[in-house]
Amino acid sequence: MFAAENGLKGDPRLEAISDAIRVIPHFPKPGIMFQDITPLFLNHKVFKDTVDIFVERYRDMAISVVAGIEARGFMFAPCIALAIGAKFVPLRKRGKLPGKVISEAYELEYGEDCLEMHVGAVQQGEKAVVIDDLVATGGTVSAAIKLLECMGAEVVECACVIGVPELIKAENRLNGKALYMLVEPNEVQGCC
Template sequence: MSIKSHIRTIAHYPHPGIMFRDITTLLKDPIGLRTTIQEISKRYQNVDINKVIGIESRGFIIGAPVAYQLGKGFVPIRKRNKLPAETVGRDYELEYGTDRIEIHVDAIQPGDQVLLVDDLIATGGTAEAAVMLIREMGGVVVECCFVIDLPDIGGRVRLEKLGCTVFSLCEFEGG
């Protein structure tokens, strides 16, 4: 089964010139969803990981079942003011302005080996902020895992410059 063939492309969404890679078509297909989770889980089954961390929101959809398959805990990284307990956060740059991601202060212990998961790596701004936040809390990012990489946009290179290993199930050329 080709994961890439189950991903829909929507032209000019959410802005003109953007080719949006929509994983909902992959997720609604039972074989597509199962294959995605199995392929990611298989890669990490013998890797020393304490926790799987998913970036809001599609990283939750992929990360939680991967954590379950691996027998590990799952930790969400959310946008500002979405988590109920005490948080720490990190601001990051967007195309037009800034945003903030947050994590509970007790979510990561120093030395925790974590797998960072999201659906897609494009510019890498959110993933970079997540890596820095995890590191500030004393966690070690074992790998950054994505369903989709858009290599022409540069997010993978951005994370590799931080010393991160990056893995994706498929790539789409262009934006």
């Protein structure tokens, strides 16, 4: 579900978020239209508005875990966790976490990867939300759900700044979990 379908239709914050995203054609490989969110962080108001929209959504849902997917999910998830009084749990690429971890492999639209989470990072019955910058095929978010649920957490919802509706097979890939998306990908704007 897009934020505009959930009471934010016409919200100028969504347009500003969309306008801040830059398209880099053929990155990281030919045919990929990379949605670069780094310009969003250069405008403190747009960055704050992005976090605020998520905070408004999750503030009253009794969320105790905000899980952020490496790397760009890390830019939003800790801010959201602090604002709603939850803990931040990093979901990292293979070999980046010290100590005992659990792992989940997944496929990307342009390759394969693996997410890991510390054993003991979440407790049985904790309510979690998963945050990433972009969801295209749902593979990464699906791996995140599996990690959290393996440790007994209840994944309430997954969320992203950019959702690619024509690629997302969310109902199948996300085990029926809701996916909350702020904006759709930008069209080609040029890379410079």
